Amino acid sequence: MLKALEGSQAIAQAVASCRPQVVAAYPITPQTHIVENIAKLVANGKMHCEMVSVESEFSAASVVLGAACAGSRTYTASASQGILLMAEVLYNIAGMRIPMVMTCANRAVSAPISIWNDQQDSMAVRDAGWIQLYCADNQDAVDTTIQAYRIAERTELPVMVCVDGFTLTHTLEPIDIPEQAMVDQFLPAFNFKRALNPAQPTSMGTLVSPDFFPEARYSHHQALLHAADEIVAADADWAKISGRASGGLLSIDGPDDAKIGILTLGSVYGTLVEAREEYPDLPATKIINLRAFRPFPVAALCEACQGLTDLIVLERALSPGYGGIVAPEVQASLTSVHAATRVHSFAVGLGGRDIPLEIYRKLHRRIQLEEPAPFTIIDVELERLPVEDYGVE
Amino acid sequence: MNTEKNSAISIEQLRRNQPRFEGIKSGHRACLGCGQALAARLVTEAAGPDVVVANATGCLEIFTTPWPESAWHIPWMHSVFENAGAIASGMEAALKAQGKSTKVLAFGGDGGTFDIGFQAISGMLERGHNVLYVCFDNEAYMNTGIQRSSSTPHAAMTTTSPPGSERMGKRHLKKDILTIVAAHHIPYAATTSIAYPSDIRKKVRRAMDIEGPTFIHIHCPCPLGWGHDGANSIKVARLAVQTGLFPVIELERTELIGSMPIRHPKPVVEYLKMQQRFRHLFTTKDARAREELEHIQALADHNIKHFNLQGDTMDALDSDGADTVRRGGMRWA
Ligand SMILES: Cc1ncc(C[n+]2csc(CCOP(=O)(O)OP(=O)(O)O)c2C)c(N)n1
Numbered sequence: 202m203l204k205a206l207e208g209s210q211a212i213a214q215a216v217a218s219c220r221p222q223v224v225a226a227y228p229i230t231p232q233t234h235i236v237e238n239i240a241k242l243v244a245n246g247k248m249h250c251e252m253v254s255v256e257s258e259f260s261a262a263s264v265v266l267g268a269a270c271a272g273s274r275t276y277t278a279s280a281s282q283g284i285l286l287m288a289e290v291l292y293n294i295a296g297m298r299i300p301m302v303m304t305c306a307n308r309a310v311s312a313p314i315s316i317w318n319d320q321q322d323s324m325a326v327r328d329a330g331w332i333q334l335y336c337a338d339n340q341d342a343v344d345t346t347i348q349a350y351r352i353a354e355r356t357e358l359p360v361m362v363c364v365d366g367f368t369l370t371h372t373l374e375p376i377d378i379p380e381q382a383m384v385d386q387f388l389p390a391f392n393f394k395r396a397l398n399p400a401q402p403t404s405m406g407t408l409v410s411p412d413f414f415p416e417a418r419y420s421h422h423q424a425l426l427h428a429a430d431e432i433v434a435a436d437a438d439w440a441k442i443s444g445r446a447s448g449g450l451l452s453i454d455g456p457d458d459a460k461i462g463i464l465t466l467g468s469v470y471g472t473l474v475e476a477r478e479e480y481p482d483l484p485a486t487k488i489i490n491l492r493a494f495r496p497f498p499v500a501a502l503c504e505a506c507q508g509l510t511d512l513i514v515l516e517r518a519l520s521p522g523y524g525g526i527v528a529p530e531v532q533a534s535l536t537s538v539h540a541a542t543r544v545h546s547f548a549v550g551l552g553g554r555d556i557p558l559e560i561y562r563k564l565h566r567r568i569q570l571e572e573p574a575p576f577t578i579i580d581v582e583l584e585r586l587p588v589e590d591y592g593v594e
Numbered sequence: 595m596n597t598e599k600n601s602a603i604s605i606e607q608l609r610r611n612q613p614r615f616e617g618i619k620s621g622h623r624a625c626l627g628c629g630q631a632l633a634a635r636l637v638t639e640a641a642g643p644d645v646v647v648a649n650a651t652g653c654l655e656i657f658t659t660p661w662p663e664s665a666w667h668i669p670w671m672h673s674v675f676e677n678a679g680a681i682a683s684g685m686e687a688a689l690k691a692q693g694k695s696t697k698v699l700a701f702g703g704d705g706g707t708f709d710i711g712f713q714a715i716s717g718m719l720e721r722g723h724n725v726l727y728v729c730f731d732n733e734a735y736m737n738t739g740i741q742r743s744s745s746t747p748h749a750a751m752t753t754t755s756p757p758g759s760e761r762m763g764k765r766h767l768k769k770d771i772l773t774i775v776a777a778h779h780i781p782y783a784a785t786t787s788i789a790y791p792s793d794i795r796k797k798v799r800r801a802m803d804i805e806g807p808t809f810i811h812i813h814c815p816c817p818l819g820w821g822h823d824g825a826n827s828i829k830v831a832r833l834a835v836q837t838g839l840f841p842v843i844e845l846e847r848t849e850l851i852g853s854m855p856i857r858h859p860k861p862v863v864e865y866l867k868m869q870q871r872f873r874h875l876f877t878t879k880d881a882r883a884r885e886e887l888e889h890i891q892a893l894a895d896h897n898i899k900h901f902n903l904q905g906d907t908m909d910a911l912d913s914d915g916a917d918t919v920r921r922g923g924m925r926w927a
Contacts, residue, residue: 222688222691222692223684223687223688223691225683225684225687250691251687251688251690251691253683253684253687253721254721255680255683255717255721256713256714256716256717256720257713257714257717259676259677259680259713259714260677260679260680260683260713260714260717261680263673263674263677263680263681263683263684263714264680264681264683264684264687265684266673266677266681266684267648267671267673267680267681267682267683267684267685267686267687267688268684268685268687268688268691269684269688270671270681270684270685271646271684271685271686271688271689271692271698272688272692273687273688273691273692275684275688289674290673290674290677293673293674297673397646397669397670397671397685398669399643399644399645399646399668399669399696401669402643402666402667402668402669402670403664403669403670404658404659404664404666404669404670404671404672405670405671405672406659406671406672406673407659407660407661407664407672408655408656408659408660408661409661410660410661413661413662
């Protein structure tokens, strides 16, 4: 049944339906509402878990790690500075191959401090070894959260569900919260075989010499690559139960024979689909929503880019001194099969800068240029900068 | 049967045959005379098998778990340097959610406890998790090669507090972690020392019986870091107590409820001169060296007064008697 819910509230209810036994979190905008909603569910007896209100994000990540190792399903959420404070533990969780789910309510990273949305935070921990799934809307966030638990527990990998801060977390939408029975049918009770157990003592997180380290990394890498199948399977199986699919690794919207493609991660997808209708005279365009960023779906991407002369990658984060973060990976993936496809990289909506429908027209115009720039931050108003910073672009 | 032969069975042999639970076994890579290895053995023996351990990064973690080996015979995990308190909190929350009574132990060095991991410990204590936190205090970051921590005693030499023309070793005082921990109003916080194994056992058992956060701080000499002969670790540890430099005390909430009396307080020089880390206080004619020695003596005197450590009569459990007393041929406790 559809209900008008704020994104955070919907995510909290989705989490509750997965029955985590331990939740630990520390408040940070725009994640706060998720945790507050969970606290409310717990306070009203609608969710039964140990809720540990820790003294930092660093401890939040550590608490859920300890809890998972002791055999419990867990949940945490954070954003921005909180994600960076967690970074050491995030690597640790993934390296130990601990199944768990967290939400990243995507937000820019300071300085300059900004509470608004971009995806710098999750991109900063791109290489931590977590599965990263980006949500296009709040229904997707609900379904992805539920799927994430199954993916995590089948692959023994942690999953970060990325939802754009404010754009999704603070937006009211009609959302279907699945019946508890549906989730129970989809998600078996947590059973972590490597959990610490006094009856069969094991040691976790031990010191590994150069004799074994590359092997540990190899197996972690393989696990992530294989996780692609579980992501697809979880989406398909959940679709059978719920009637909704989230696109698996990526989804494509638009005519097969389009020559132009735009690739996005997260909620900007909806903006683009709407914008395309607003500007019907512009060339036919495929909009590709990259749902799985880790593992990076090379094969699915190559298939999606069939026949494209131009692929525009919308970046929601920046690698200063280089440019976009997603486009280089896209370009590298395409070279062997679609070497002719020109890949353009545009950063949009940094630090919450509005992404209006008009952006669609702008992007089209940019790539018509004789020699388009390989990377551009869209909408930079140079006159807002001090004189000495002019001309850097 | 030959009775002669029977009586030849040695007490030692009998002891060895007696099954005793060991949480950490031999074969690990600790240095000879490592105080921490001994302390960890004593703690885990007393705590028993129904535990899970969260261990901070540090010597203990490193020397016990060179993959694919592990010296631990209890479920044990290491995450990072500064989160043992939070890992333990999570374990405890999980076990509680699962309705299990397994006790959670957290282990950290002084660096992982006094310094970088302090925030997570404070959070754990404040939230009242049912965890016994054990700090193995060897008074420096030993694992990274003897750098000063906030537990390093005043005037001690470490690689980051070297003596020189401008310095006499560490300039600052050893942090009073026990009082700080007790200020969280936890039910039990105690210090103890590897010189007194039965005291360690007794305190661990006591803490194990308490539902709530407890803290045991164990003084563990480090031959490499302190610069003494590994064979003398116990002696050095005992002198730290007998001089008053390391008071062995127990606090409930914030109240002092027990202390190990010192029968004959020894001058601090006896303790200091056994260790290379205080060498600069003896090898120089520098007036500052004498001043520092006086300063350290004053710190010991202060402890004795503050914690009322001076024993006035013979006491079987004072710093001379404890762990030498046997009952019916058995060690006490
Ligand atoms: C965040 C972080 N900073 C620094 C280190 C390096 N490091 C590892 S162990 C250690 C010192 C450990 O000292 P202590 O806690 O006193 O234990 P000990 O080794 O002396 O037993 C340091 C500095 C680390 N592992 N993590």
